[in-house]
Amino acid sequence: MSTTTTDTPRTERAPRPRLLHGLNWLVVRQHRAALLSLLGATVLGSIWLVYERSRMKDVLASAGSGRELMNFDSDGVALVISALGALPLLLAVFIGAPLIAGDQEQGTAQLVTTQSVTRLRWVTTKIAWVYGAVLVTGAVLSAVFTWWWKPDRSVFSYDWSSGSIFDSTGPVLPALCLFLTAAGITIGVLVRRLLPAMATTLFFAWALGVFWDEMIVNLAPTRTLVYPLNADMPAQLDESMEVDRWIGSADGQLYGWGLCAEPTEKASDACIEKHGIVNNVYEYLGFDQMPAMQWTGAGILLAGTVVLTAFVLWRVSRRPL
Numbered sequence: 001m002s003t004t005t006t007d008t009p010r011t012e013r014a015p016r017p018r019l020l021h022g023l024n025w026l027v028v029r030q031h032r033a034a035l036l037s038l039l040g041a042t043v044l045g046s047i048w049l050v051y052e053r054s055r056m057k058d059v060l061a062s063a064g065s066g067r068e069l070m071n072f073d074s075d076g077v078a079l080v081i082s083a084l085g086a087l088p089l090l091l092a093v094f095i096g097a098p099l100i101a102g103d104q105e106q107g108t109a110q111l112v113t114t115q116s117v118t119r120l121r122w123v124t125t126k127i128a129w130v131y132g133a134v135l136v137t138g139a140v141l142s143a144v145f146t147w148w149w150k151p152d153r154s155v156f157s158y159d160w161s162s163g164s165i166f167d168s169t170g171p172v173l174p175a176l177c178l179f180l181t182a183a184g185i186t187i188g189v190l191v192r193r194l195l196p197a198m199a200t201t202l203f204f205a206w207a208l209g210v211f212w213d214e215m216i217v218n219l220a221p222t223r224t225l226v227y228p229l230n231a232d233m234p235a236q237l238d239e240s241m242e243v244d245r246w247i248g249s250a251d252g253q254l255y256g257w258g259l260c261a262e263p264t265e266k267a268s269d270a271c272i273e274k275h276g277i278v279n280n281v282y283e284y285l286g287f288d289q290m291p292a293m294q295w296t297g298a299g300i301l302l303a304g305t306v307v308l309t310a311f312v313l314w315r316v317s318r319r320p321l
Contacts, residue, residue, distance in 0.1 A: 053148040084168040088176040089205040096184020101197040138174030161241035175298035182308040219293040239287035249276040
């Protein structure tokens with residue numbers, strides 16, 4: 001008696017193809033929380049900006065012809081500008097500083113680099129993903145805020161030359177985000193401990209903010225306008241950034257603005273006559289110079305990003321993590 005056995009072929013579910021493979025998949029999985037946070041900040045931040053813009057448009061529409069006299073200020077606008085100003089610092093402290101310092105402290109760096117992946121390739125992949133996400137976040141939020149601010153800038157209580165506007169529009173915001181993230185990564189590589197690296201990055205970002213505010217005025221050549229002493233300020237200075245001002249005599253001699261600030265009008269007139277003062281001399285930067293100033297500043301920041309990144313890659317290729 002013979003028996004026949006029939007082998008039923010087993011059907012196995014084919015693995016789903018992955019969009020990412022190898023080291024890219026490992027890096028994205030390791031930093032998925034940070035990358036998803038950046039994605040969320042981009043999407044939710046854009047929605048928030050659009051909402052605040054629509055609120056402002058409604059207020060301006062209800063004001064009608066009186067909108068030109070308005071100085072729109074609200075808690076929403078102030079919060080938006082504060083959040084955009086804090087974004088580069090937050091990226092530096094919570095994304096840049098822990099990127100490699102956290103792996104050094106936890107031993108992940110030694111584990112990964114003992115496999116078939118070189119230190120340089122591993123760090124390069126991590127930096128590329130983080131830079132890409134940071135750049136997208138900064139560029140999208142800057143573009144949306146610029147779209148909101150520029151047409152209605154006359155009703156904002158913030159001048160274009162203030163750091164809160166200058167740093168949050170155009171190419172400056174993404175460039176600041178990249179530079180401070182690069183600074184955080186560099187500090188993390190040097191300090192090698194997570195919390196000290198984050199604290200040092202926080203201090204560095206604060207110091208850079210102070211320095212950057214002083215740098216703005218040096219990003220373009222200033223202009224000088226001379227107009228009669230008792231005349232109204234010319235309309236072309238309405239959106240200007242004042243750098244300095246003097247009073248001048250007919251022969252071109254300049255004096256400090258407060259030279260003839262006497263306690264009485266008679267004494268002031270006597271001072272003006274004594275020195276032959278006939279003109280106001282106003283040194284300024286015009287609103288039309290803002291794009292060039294922003295691209296110059298962004299170029300400086302991007303150059304700094306390249307230098308810091310090159311240093312990090314050089315260091316990790318020469319020394320163990």
